[in-house]
Amino acid sequence: MKRRNFLKAMGATAAGVGAAATIGAPSKALAAKKADIGECKSLKITVLSETSWFDNDQFKKDIVDNGGASTNQYDIPWDPKNAGGYATLLEIEQLDGTVNKLLLDTGWSNEWMDYVFDRHGIDKMIASKEIDTMVISHWHLDHYWGIESTLKHNDKIKIYGPETMFPEDETLLYGGKNEAKGMVINKNDVPFKGELIKTNPKEFYQLYPGVAIKEFDVPILLRVRGENIIYVNVKDKGIVTVTGCCHPGLLTLYSTARRQIKGGDKIYGCYGGLHISLFENWDPKMDDIIKGAKAFNPQKMGCNHCTGWVWAENAAKAGLPIVKGTDTYKTYPRTSAVAKDTNVFLTNGDTVVF
């Protein structure tokens, strides 16, 4: 090819690209059939504990000293004094007035979770089977390693957990312990004898009218995989997501609701850890989430745990409807080192109704 012809061809190519760019995005993926999860009257959330650990710096140090965010959580000799836990009580009022109680997660430190369960009467609710079902959001230490605190009140409680369990998770569930570098990092003396429903991303698991679990198969830090999300469809209000850590991303949950849940195009709010600024750092991605969240027009956003105070503060400043917490958390024996007076987190002991 001659040089002149080549340069002409280059010009034509550039024009072609310009034209192609105006065509727009290509075909969309086929929408999945929408699931009908029904409706409930209201959802009340009680924050049993959102302080999975008390000292962010110590938690980060444990991770950094042992290889970083992708290392196996079972290979890290975590500082036991720093362990807290994450657990939430959901009270779902049905259209006929009955109330279903559901436990989300079981924390990390048994000592801490025993205190939390006792304070809120969760131990008695589990023992009396007022709470007969627990959802494990994912297999991270701060959501699951406190399993004994639940099982000692009812070892047959029905559990929903992501199918992507690792052998160490099973060891703990069925009455065992795990060690890291010669140190016992977790134990469970009450073997689980109930039904474990391993959730997969292909379906919605309906618990009650208006309440369903959806598993998102995503790789997560500390060698964990998959997270269960609780979708609640509140009559006349819309979809509320309840999350442990929300690793799949809040807006992905909303987008999934729009595509896959009947009536899911109306987003009402969220509660839980949103996994945005776990270590109180910043990144342009966090600006993206604020901007993207506005597009879904949520009415009530309750957040805590791994959301990051810095993100919640900036989101509130940007006009997102962040529900403010109270000072109840100060009545707990321990508090998080990152808690601030801005109260943009729903903290330990707070409640919110959707």
Next chain:
Amino acid sequence: MTTTKNNYLFGLIAFVVMIVVNFALWRLFFAPSKGVFKLFTPMYGLSLAAVYFYSVMLVADVFGWKNETGNVAKGIAPLISSVVIFYVVYYVFFWNILGNFGITYFSPQALIATGGTGLEIWNARENSSLAILFVMTALIWVTMIWNTGFGNSPWDGLQKRVIGFSKFSATAFISTIFYAIFFHPNITALFQPKQIFAGVLPWWDGIAMTASSFYHLGWMFAGLFILMFLNDCMDGFPFNLFRSEEKSGSWIGAVVALVIAVVGGYIFMYIAEAIMSYYWYEPFTGGNYTDDPRFRHVHTAEIAAFFMLALMVVKVFFNNVVEFANKWLTAVIRLVVVSGAGMLLYFFYYSETLGPVYVDRVPGTGNIDATSLCWTIMSMALILVYDKFFNAFPIRK
């Protein structure tokens, strides 16, 4: 390259040895869970791999210090030089000189000393590493365009070290401008409060659906693959049209290389992201994992890097596989082979079993923290060392 009958057998043996070396080095330096040093955090490891890749490029392609003999011993000096340059650039220049006396964000320790929001060793090192990665991307991109279009021009005929210093000065200067425009705004938005007096906020936010510079990483890596393919699988066409016996390149050649890198990179990214949208729906601002526009952009770079790695394997170990009288047919077949090999690598890396075991990762797609770029760049750097410093011994004769 002169071929012999033994080439493909030697190539196969060398390739197997390279896999063993690759696995050993990955496990030693990077593997995040079962590794020794666990440097893949991910940005720290990724930036280290990128700096080493550039160091090899600098020694071999900028300063022209290549071993073109069958004497393996002659490769040791440039190899050591590349390691020394890597160390000096990363730890002395960025961490201790530039970071301490010029631009804070290049040094984790300097960032920590500011006491800024969230700036402890973990975040500070990741932030510094991201900035260093962006600098290296600009340097590698500009250097490859320069080498493709200009060659050694306008310093043809001068001593190697003169050419080297001149090329390095020119490419480093131009890279600084590209870095400032395409990457620095990301760093502006990386801190609280935003550093708006030191840089503009990401100007591409509206078109890229993200404030992240991963957008530019996508089309730049894609452009690099296209340049590599034209250089290595099409004998440098069309850039060879702008060369002569006296001049190894020209202004027009450089402009053509730049246009092809940009336009070609965008076309590649457009096609790659169209395919992603078909499988994962359209991305949206603030989405996570496969919904995240950042991931789509960086995934374009990841795909391009798989293709580049495949191209290097096919070229270095298997002598580009085919050579027909018709150069267009040769190019098409080579493109098919390289693309196929690239997709094989892609499916290997993202498989549920083999890939995750090999690279020590949790299976799944869409996790930016598990980006494949670190592994592909490390792998390309290794092949570059074998090719440029050891003349692909014993494949070539």
